[in-house]
Amino acid sequence: xxxxxxxxxxxxxxxxxxxxxxxxxxxxxxxxxxxxxxxxxxxxxxxxxxxxxxxxxxxxxxxxxxxxxxxxxxxxxxxxxxxxxxxxxxxxxxxxxxxxxxxxxxxxxxxxxxxxxxxxxxxxxxxxxxxxxxxxxxxxxxxxxxxxxxxxxxxxxxxxxxxxxxxxxxxxxxxxxxxxxxxxxxxxxxxxxxxxxxxxxxxxxxxxxxxxxxxxxxxxxxxxxxxxxxxxxxxxxxxxxxxxxxxxxxxxxxxxxxxxxxxxxxxxxxxxxxxxxxxxxxxxxxxxxxxxxxxxxxxxxxxxxxxxxxxxxxxxxxxxxxxxxxxxxxxxxxxxxxxxxxxxxxxxxxxxxxxxxxxxxxxxxxxxxxxxxxxxxxxxxxxxxxxxxxxxxxxxxxxxxxxxxxxxxxx
Amino acid sequence: xxxxxxxxxxxxxxxxxxxxxxxxxxxxxxxxxxxxxxxxxxxxxxxxxxxxxxxxxxxxxxxxxxxxxxxxxxxxxxxxxxxxxxxxxxxxxxxxxxxxxxxxxxxxxxxxxxxxxxxxxxxxxxxxxxxxxxxxxxxxxxxxxxx
Numbered sequence: 218x219x220x221x222x223x224x225x226x227x228x229x230x231x232x233x234x235x236x237x238x239x240x241x242x243x244x245x246x247x248x249x250x251x252x253x254x255x256x257x258x259x260x261x262x263x264x265x266x267x268x269x270x271x272x273x274x275x276x277x278x279x280x281x282x283x284x285x286x287x288x289x290x291x292x293x294x295x296x297x298x299x300x301x302x303x304x305x306x307x308x309x310x311x312x313x314x315x316x317x318x319x320x321x322x323x324x325x326x327x328x329x330x331x332x333x334x335x336x337x338x339x340x341x342x343x344x345x346x347x348x349x350x351x352x353x354x355x356x357x358x359x360x361x362x363x364x365x366x367x368x369x370x371x372x373x374x375x376x377x378x379x380x381x382x383x384x385x386x387x388x389x390x391x392x393x394x395x396x397x398x399x400x401x402x403x404x405x406x407x408x409x410x411x412x413x414x415x416x417x418x419x420x421x422x423x424x425x426x427x428x429x430x431x432x433x434x435x436x437x438x439x440x441x442x443x444x445x446x447x448x449x450x451x452x453x454x455x456x457x458x459x460x461x462x463x464x465x466x467x468x469x470x471x472x473x474x475x476x477x478x479x480x481x482x483x484x485x486x487x488x489x490x491x492x493x494x495x496x497x498x499x500x501x502x503x504x505x506x507x508x509x510x511x512x513x514x515x516x517x518x519x520x521x522x523x524x525x526x527x528x529x530x531x532x533x534x535x536x537x538x539x540x541x542x543x544x545x546x547x548x549x550x551x552x553x554x555x556x557x558x559x560x561x562x563x564x565x566x567x568x569x570x571x572x573x574x575x576x577x578x579x580x581x582x583x584x585x586x587x588x589x590x591x592x593x594x595x596x597x598x599x600x601x602x603x604x605x606x607x608x609x610x611x612x613x614x615x616x617x618x619x620x621x622x623x624x625x626x627x628x
Numbered sequence: 629x630x631x632x633x634x635x636x637x638x639x640x641x642x643x644x645x646x647x648x649x650x651x652x653x654x655x656x657x658x659x660x661x662x663x664x665x666x667x668x669x670x671x672x673x674x675x676x677x678x679x680x681x682x683x684x685x686x687x688x689x690x691x692x693x694x695x696x697x698x699x700x701x702x703x704x705x706x707x708x709x710x711x712x713x714x715x716x717x718x719x720x721x722x723x724x725x726x727x728x729x730x731x732x733x734x735x736x737x738x739x740x741x742x743x744x745x746x747x748x749x750x751x752x753x754x755x756x757x758x759x760x761x762x763x764x765x766x767x768x769x770x771x772x773x774x775x
Contacts, residue, residue: 243630563646565693567668568637571749575633584669597669597691626637627646627694 226522232607234259234514245577248612253397253425253556253603254581255447258511262451265510266503277502278476278493292502295509296492299457302512303442304433309462309491313505316456317424318347320443321391323458323495324420325351327468328389334360336388339417341366341374341403342593343396346586348422352391361388368593372399372548380411387417394426398585398599399548400531400556402426406437413438418464424448428515428605429524429554434459446504451511455504458495465491472497523606527555530604534613541617543624547599558585558599561620564627566598572623573600578616632748637694640742645694648701650687650708657685659770663762665754670696674762678770681712688759695752699726700759702740707763719764726756 232238235257240247249257269291275284277292293308300308314320332338338352342365356363364387366379374392383390390412395402409419420441423432427444434442441464446455460468470477470488475498480487488494515523534557538544543562561569566582573580583598584591591598602616657675664671670692677685686708688700706722707715722740725731729747731740746756 565696567670567693567752567755568695571636571752572633575630583667588669591669597671626633627642 226518226526226606228526228607228609231518234261235607236260236263238607242577242579243575245615248576248578248608248615250602250604250608250612250616251579251581252428252605252608253448253585253601255453256428256450256605257607258452258507259450259514261514262507262510266452266507269503269506274502276499288502291506291509292500295505298509298512302432302516303457303459304435305459306435307462310434310459310465312458312460312465312492312495313500314443314456314458314495315454315501316445316447317422317443318351318456320441320456320458321348321420321422322351323471324441324443324460324468325355327471327495328355329358330469331467332359332361332388335386336361337364337384337386338362339364339366339379339382339387339390341379341392342368343372343374343399343401343587343590344391344393345397345422345424346588347424348391348393348420349589352389365589366392368401371550372396372401373550374401374403374408376404376408379408383412383415383417385415387412387415389420390417391420391422393422393424395423395429395554395556396548396550396587396590397425397556398558398587398590398601399550400553400558401548401550402430402552402554404552405439409438425554425556429527431520440464446508446511449508449511450514451508452501452504454501455508457508462491465495468495470494470497474498476500518606526606527604527608530608530610530613531555531557533610534602534604534616537613537617541620541624543628544620547594547596555604556601557603558601560596560599561624564624566600568627569600569620569623572626573616573619576615576619576622578619580616632745636745636749636752638742638745640739641694641698641745644698644701644739644742646697648688648690648697650701650704651689651697652687653689654685654687657687659766661762661766661769663758663765665692665758667754670755670758672696672700672759672762674700674759674766676707676766678712682709683707683712683715684709690759692758693752693755695746695755696758699743699756702737702743703759703763706736706740712767716764716767719760719767723757723760723764726760727753 273287275288277289418440421439423444428449442459447453476493477497479489547558570582581601658677673689676683686704729744
């Protein structure tokens with residue numbers, strides 16, 4: 218059992234739920250500050266996957282035998298948990314995918330036949346490659362144009378410029394909820410309302426938002442919302458595409474075969490209904506079950522309490538980093554998540570990353586799959602600390618000490 | 629301070645990394661090639677001229693880490709004025725030596741031995757190899773174009 222049903226957020230107890238945190242790296246206690254890349258897994262998730270394979274595994278949906286029925290029930294129960302977690306209107310709106318990238322590709326591919334050469338797709342400067350390249354490819358296939366909404370030096374979207382870009386030719390606005398590099402949280406609800414006034418459909422890349430704030434897709438009124446299980450303390454290889462039911466019904470299938478089929482003859486094929494229409498082939502059943510368990514875990518420890526802890530560590534870290542004279546923050550958005558990017562004068566991020574790792578600190582360095590954003594700031598990459606609720610202020614102190622060592626050594 | 633880390637960032641590495649030799653785009657060059665590490669976004673440009681059978685004015689520009697710049701600095705020192713017929717073999721041997729951590733000062737300069745430490749940091753091998761791989765591609769392109 219996770220250390221659940223606690224009224225008080227006890228970080229020492231919470232950390233015990235994550236077996237991986239209890240280890241040394243290069244002789245120092247592991248400090249895991251790479252949560253934007255992937256979060257660690259609570260024992261409850263690991264146990265659920267193990268239990269599924271030990272007791273319940275079979276293929277889903279088609280079997281009449283007991284194991285298949287159990288596997289199907291567990292798989293569909295996870296879909297229900299996801300639907301409830303993000304407040305979707307029904308489980309038909311929850312498509313299981315491989316991850317955020319797969320979810321975005323699904324929409325971009327499926328839209329091909331409905332996009333004209335005169336159409337425009339709008340993205341933003343701060344997008345991850347996964348929310349750029351699928352749209353570039355859609356434009357290449359259809360002759361449509363890709364427009365990019367700019368940001369300011371603080372890493373905030375320039376809303377007026379975005380509004381100017383949106384027009385009657387814009388078919389899709391695809392933007393991130395939270396920037397994986399800058400930590401900026403975009404005001405997506407207002408942006409979605411703005412886009413809908415022009416009948417523009419909006420896809421939100423929720424990869425970095427999903428584990429760090431409450432998501433209510435009906436309140437946001439987004440048309441599509443994409444996220445990955447492994448950034449929500451669940452397994453890798455499972456993701457979600459939320460889509461409004463009427464829009465998903467209009468979309469062409471993405472891949473063909475297996476569960477997405479209702480009836481096949483050599484002359485024609487009838488596709489299955491939602492959500493199976495977009496789930497070709499045997500899905501990642503164990504990972505879907507693990508994702509459901511991850512959601513249960515987060516609910517048991519209370520997401521709001523988690524976010525509060527992340528905010529404490531983020532604020533503390535920002536204050537400490539600002540005290541270091543040669544550090545430049547990349548991204549100073551007022552509304553930010555638990556992601557902090559920075560550069561150090563005359564020292565390349567990679568060298569810092571190696572020194573941090575020797576002190577047991579796992580942080581990501583490089584372009585974070587946002588090369589156009591690096592071009593905007595005219596830097597090769599950043600050093601990125603991304604926190605979760607299991608991180609502490611004393612871990613931040615270790616990071617700051619390691620950064621000071623690095624500066625003395627390499628500067 | 630961790631000893632392995634000290635060995636990696638020893639004096640030679642820091643000197644060549646922070647103040648690389650043969651650094652900058654030369655005014656005159658005949659051959660150039662760009663190398664890119666898609667994993668981290670690091671970039672290297674290699675330049676040289678051919679004079680009879682020797683390669684001269686070997687220089688480089690890099691937007692990269694200390695390891696990448698030091699490696700480029702040491703490489704250009706090593707390869708400048710080398711006979712064309714020996715260059716590819718030198719690059720090959722250096723890349724194998726960096727990979728295995730067994731560069732020998734019978735063949736290479738003492739300073740180049742600093743790159744033997746990279747083996748203990750596998751995630752940094754690509755940084756050290758990028759200038760050499762780019763130079764090798766440039767040599768091969770030049771040979772192919774001459775045919």
